[in-house]
Amino acid sequence: MVPWTCPVCRAALGPYGLDAVQEAHCPSCRASLRGQVFAAWWTPEKIESKLDRALEGEAVCFFHPSNRAALACDACGRFICTICDLPVGARHLCPVCLSKGLGKEKLPEIIPRRFLWARTGLAFGILPIICLVWPMWVISGGTAVILAIISWWRPVSLVRGRQRWAAILAIVLGILQIAGWFGFILLISYSKNNSGK
Amino acid sequence: MSTPTHVYRKLRGGGFSWKGHGRLWRAEDHLLEVTSIYVSESYRRFFFQDVRAFIVQRTNLRAIWAAIFGGVGTVCALIASATWWAGISNSSEDWHVALYIPTALFGLAALVFLVLCVINLSLGQTCRCHVLTSTGWHALSAPTRVGKANHTQAEIISIVQAAQGPAPTAGPPPL
Numbered sequence: 226m227v228p229w230t231c232p233v234c235r236a237a238l239g240p241y242g243l244d245a246v247q248e249a250h251c252p253s254c255r256a257s258l259r260g261q262v263f264a265a266w267w268t269p270e271k272i273e274s275k276l277d278r279a280l281e282g283e284a285v286c287f288f289h290p291s292n293r294a295a296l297a298c299d300a301c302g303r304f305i306c307t308i309c310d311l312p313v314g315a316r317h318l319c320p321v322c323l324s325k326g327l328g329k330e331k332l333p334e335i336i337p338r339r340f341l342w343a344r345t346g347l348a349f350g351i352l353p354i355i356c357l358v359w360p361m362w363v364i365s366g367g368t369a370v371i372l373a374i375i376s377w378w379r380p381v382s383l384v385r386g387r388q389r390w391a392a393i394l395a396i397v398l399g400i401l402q403i404a405g406w407f408g409f410i411l412l413i414s415y416s417k418n419n420s421g422k
Numbered sequence: 423m424s425t426p427t428h429v430y431r432k433l434r435g436g437g438f439s440w441k442g443h444g445r446l447w448r449a450e451d452h453l454l455e456v457t458s459i460y461v462s463e464s465y466r467r468f469f470f471q472d473v474r475a476f477i478v479q480r481t482n483l484r485a486i487w488a489a490i491f492g493g494v495g496t497v498c499a500l501i502a503s504a505t506w507w508a509g510i511s512n513s514s515e516d517w518h519v520a521l522y523i524p525t526a527l528f529g530l531a532a533l534v535f536l537v538l539c540v541i542n543l544s545l546g547q548t549c550r551c552h553v554l555t556s557t558g559w560h561a562l563s564a565p566t567r568v569g570k571a572n573h574t575q576a577e578i579i580s581i582v583q584a585a586q587g588p589a590p591t592a593g594p595p596p597l
């Protein structure tokens with residue numbers, strides 16, 4: 226059984242009353258803790274070291290023809306043995322499907338991070354306008370438009386989905402910045418010409 | 423290959439840390455922790471089958487933030503009143519109007535810190551949630567207030583118990 230430790234100081238905890246409502250203190254770091262322990266804490270780790278040799282007529286692993294099939298891959302359906310079984314979240318995959326999923330970020334269960342293209346474009350669209358740094362507008366506006374266009378095909382936030390409005394707003398603000406930059410340039414050259422006369 | 427896309431539902435309560443803004447979402451079979459720095463999001467998953475314990479740790483961050491906001495706000499208010507008083511007592515001089523500029527700036531800053539202090543106090547006690555899985559303890563980036571954490575805790579207890587069945591013995595874990 227795994228040792229029961231304090232989540233804050235990792236000291237082994239004595240048998241004190243952990244309760245979902247009533248707080249108790251860690252004897253080592255005095256942290257005020259309350260909570261719940263679940264059934265999974267008592268169940269020992271599933272260590273399936275024993276390999277089942279397949280008997281005559283039994284389904285065998287696609288990758289190990291001498292091993293008995295334990296289950297089927299949830300993605301491609303191939304029979305796999307306990308060695309080839311790779312649990313990904315709640316699903317079981319074969320090594321081929323897992324590496325395919327890793328390569329192109331197709332498995333939502335293993336994505337660790339997402340860059341949000343449309344939101345970044347929107348930041349480039351809004352911030353330079355708020356900060357009134359107009360000499361930069363031709364660069365920041367162009368960046369906003371490019372990021373928003375790229376965002377159309379790029380992966381999106383797992384929880385918020387594709388935010389098209391952010392991309393459209395970024396394009397509009399980006400074009401406004403570029404137009405504003407050319408406007409200022411025209412204004413400056415016009416006033417210079419006039420004062421030169 | 424088939425790619426199941428999960429439908430996520432937002433849980434109550436967020437939290438700020440140096441890693442960004444944290445938020446919990448739940449899918450059918452797992453809890454997703456999203457830490458956002460606006461331009462990108464990072465994810466951690468806790469599968470209900472794998473959750474061994476959930477603990478709420480009460481912290482005293484609320485008192486620390488209250489002291490910081492209150493202290494800085496008080497200093498700003500003192501500077502504002504000092505410059506205002508200096509302006510009034512030199513009202514015969516031409517330059518006394520210039521003293522009202524720091525009065526306005528520090529007065530505004532004092533007001534901002536007062537509002538932050540009131541918001542911090544009204545959000546309730548601070549806390550930190552921890553999840554124990556087969557890989558050990560994981561501190562969550564949200565929720566960070568006790569009121570929201572109570573909702574999260576109740577929800578997680580009911581989902582995890584539904585997924586795993588009741589614990590073999592009631593009460594604290596045996597040692």
Ligand SMILES: [Zn+2]
Nearest residue numbers: 231234251254
């Ligand atoms: Zn401790």
Ligand SMILES: [Zn+2]
Nearest residue numbers: 298301319322
């Ligand atoms: Zn497969």
Ligand SMILES: [Zn+2]
Nearest residue numbers: 286289306309
């Ligand atoms: Zn195999």
